[in-house]
Amino acid sequence: MQKLKYERPYIKKLNTGMLNKFASANPAQAFDAIEGIPVKKLIEQYGSPLFVLSEKRIRHNYRAALRAFNTRYPKVQFAWSYKTNYLSTVCQIFHEEGSWAEVVSGFEYQKAVKNGVNGSHIIFNGPGKKREELLAAIENNSLIHIDHFDELYMLMELAASSSTKPRVAVRVNMDTGLYPQWDRFGFNYENGEAWNAISKIVQNNKMQLIGLHCHIGTYILDVAAYTKATTKMCGLAMRCAKDLNNPIEYLDMGGGFPSNNVLKGVHLQSADSIPSVDDFAEAITTTILNFGFEKDKLPLLILETGRALIDDAGYLLGTVIANKRLANGRRGTVLDFGVNTLFTSFWYDHQITPAQGTSTHTEPMTLYGPLCMNIDVIRENINLPVLDPGDHVVVHKAGAYNMTQWMQFITYRPAIVMIAESGETHLLRKAETLDYVDEMEQTPELTKSKAVEK
Amino acid sequence: MKLKKNIATSESGFIFNPSTGDSFSANGIAAGILAEMKSDKTEQEIKTGILARYDVRPEQLDRDWDDWMVQLKEANLLDN
Numbered sequence: 001m002q003k004l005k006y007e008r009p010y011i012k013k014l015n016t017g018m019l020n021k022f023a024s025a026n027p028a029q030a031f032d033a034i035e036g037i038p039v040k041k042l043i044e045q046y047g048s049p050l051f052v053l054s055e056k057r058i059r060h061n062y063r064a065a066l067r068a069f070n071t072r073y074p075k076v077q078f079a080w081s082y083k084t085n086y087l088s089t090v091c092q093i094f095h096e097e098g099s100w101a102e103v104v105s106g107f108e109y110q111k112a113v114k115n116g117v118n119g120s121h122i123i124f125n126g127p128g129k130k131r132e133e134l135l136a137a138i139e140n141n142s143l144i145h146i147d148h149f150d151e152l153y154m155l156m157e158l159a160a161s162s163s164t165k166p167r168v169a170v171r172v173n174m175d176t177g178l179y180p181q182w183d184r185f186g187f188n189y190e191n192g193e194a195w196n197a198i199s200k201i202v203q204n205n206k207m208q209l210i211g212l213h214c215h216i217g218t219y220i221l222d223v224a225a226y227t228k229a230t231t232k233m234c235g236l237a238m239r240c241a242k243d244l245n246n247p248i249e250y251l252d253m254g255g256g257f258p259s260n261n262v263l264k265g266v267h268l269q270s271a272d273s274i275p276s277v278d279d280f281a282e283a284i285t286t287t288i289l290n291f292g293f294e295k296d297k298l299p300l301l302i303l304e305t306g307r308a309l310i311d312d313a314g315y316l317l318g319t320v321i322a323n324k325r326l327a328n329g330r331r332g333t334v335l336d337f338g339v340n341t342l343f344t345s346f347w348y349d350h351q352i353t354p355a356q357g358t359s360t361h362t363e364p365m366t367l368y369g370p371l372c373m374n375i376d377v378i379r380e381n382i383n384l385p386v387l388d389p390g391d392h393v394v395v396h397k398a399g400a401y402n403m404t405q406w407m408q409f410i411t412y413r414p415a416i417v418m419i420a421e422s423g424e425t426h427l428l429r430k431a432e433t434l435d436y437v438d439e440m441e442q443t444p445e446l447t448k449s450k451a452v453e454k
Numbered sequence: 455m456k457l458k459k460n461i462a463t464s465e466s467g468f469i470f471n472p473s474t475g476d477s478f479s480a481n482g483i484a485a486g487i488l489a490e491m492k493s494d495k496t497e498q499e500i501k502t503g504i505l506a507r508y509d510v511r512p513e514q515l516d517r518d519w520d521d522w523m524v525q526l527k528e529a530n531l532l533d534n
């Protein structure tokens with residue numbers, strides 16, 4: 001006789017009179033396959049935990065975002081924000097779709113070059129560019145986005161002895177009604193610093209000021225903030241043309257569009273309250289189109305969209321290690337991945353679903369990672385069906401910032417696979433090993449002699 | 455490990471404690487165990503029955519049984 005599927009016995013107190021009037025997806029619903037490939041099979045083949053990316057979803061997101069903009073505005077260019085996910089295959093998919101590269105360090109710059117991106121299609125942002133990195137960027141004709149006056153002076157010096165005129169843009173920060181205001185990157189608009197920097201570059205005449213850049217924040221839910229930012233950027237561009245006779249070729253509005261993840265601490269946030277890329281596109285493009293540029297002098301619009309293009313193309317698969325009962329009677333479940341692997345659990349209440357068929361009984365629980373650290377909490381409070389050791393779970397929308405911000409801390413970083421459009425699965429990054437982690441370490445003689453003394 | 459006498463249970467897993475007014479819902483296996491506890495079966499008899507019917511290792515069941523007792527105690531459903 002076939003035995004029945006076992007489930008831990010469980011009772012849940014019913015709170016009459018406090019029924020939740022907000023309907024939500026059944027948390028007990030199993031999510032057992034990604035694009036037709038069983039979660040169980042993926043874990044058997046590649047181990048647990050495991051990041052899984054969908055090529056189809058990445059391309060779909062990119063094309064939808066591009067369409068949102070280029071059906072409204074004639075000159076649009078996306079630049080893939082490397083820090084969001086700089087796996088070579090991911091970057092190459094975006095480049096294949098037509099994206100330029102947006103990088104914020106020498107390391108990311110080198111990655112973009114290695115990925116075959118034409119130097120003139122690399123946008124070099126960030127406050128920490130080194131002298132030799134700037135030199136390489138000048139030589140490659142890259143777009144250098146200046147962050148502060150010290151960088152500006154260094155560039156002037158480098159430009160003076162360079163045969164190529166650096167192509168630069170000024171990063172502008174401003175009040176867009178968002179709180180807190182991001183004022184630590186670039187030059188401030190309201191206090192006149194941005195204009196001051198712009199004037200200095202044009203007067204210096206050793207560089208070509210071809211763009212203006214801003215990145216007003218991330219996971220922005222307020223479309224109006226972009227309208228304000230675009231208005232200020234257009235105003236600066238117009239002044240550059242009129243007062244300095246230096247027309248601006250492009251406006252780079254940075255990233256910042258939200259993904260449909262749930263931000264921590266936002267009570268009962270639903271997918272409906274998150275504006276779509278179309279909403280942002282409408283706000284940005286109508287502002288530029290109505291600003292009064294001559295038809296043939298509309299600036300190129302650059303976007304450095306990150307998380308909105310890849311968050312929902314990534315999953316983290318994991319396995320239940322243990323269950324425990326906390327002092328207050330609550331259920332605690334220990335998973336085999338922690339905040340070292342799922343860095344974004346610091347920001348998001350990630351949607352997490354069981355990967356196998358279960359009953360419809362759910363219980364409130366806290367999900368912990370395997371680290372021996374108090375901060376290692378994946379979800380403080382989530383309703384999930386009874387989970388047993390060995391069961392698998394799926395974390396949704398984990399494609400942005402995890403595969404770059406993850407830490408080699410206490411455990412190895414897991415493998416990453418991609419499900420190709422063809423349906424095949426490809427390993428993009430192997431799981432780490434002791435040899436990998438130890439590779440950079442040196443063991444000088446000093447401990448050896450002591451060990452002998454014992 | 456006896457259930458309180460006056461606890462009402464149903465096959466569908468609904469539990470009611472008339473002395474406190476609390477109600478609970480139980481998953482399938484828990485509803486079965488409650489029924490057997492009411493009919494005064496011993497822990498060993500109940501466990502043997504579960505092991506025969508369900509795909510579970512005895513060690514796992516022992517661990518879950520301890521947890522089950524904690525749940526019943528917290529829910530105030532046990533005779534002390």
Ligand SMILES: Cc1ncc(COP(=O)(O)O)c(C=O)c1O
Nearest residue numbers: 081215218255256304305306307
């Ligand atoms: C300069 C710049 N551009 C683009 C991005 C991508 O932002 P997001 O993922 O919010 O779209 C970032 C992220 O921090 C950034 O610093």
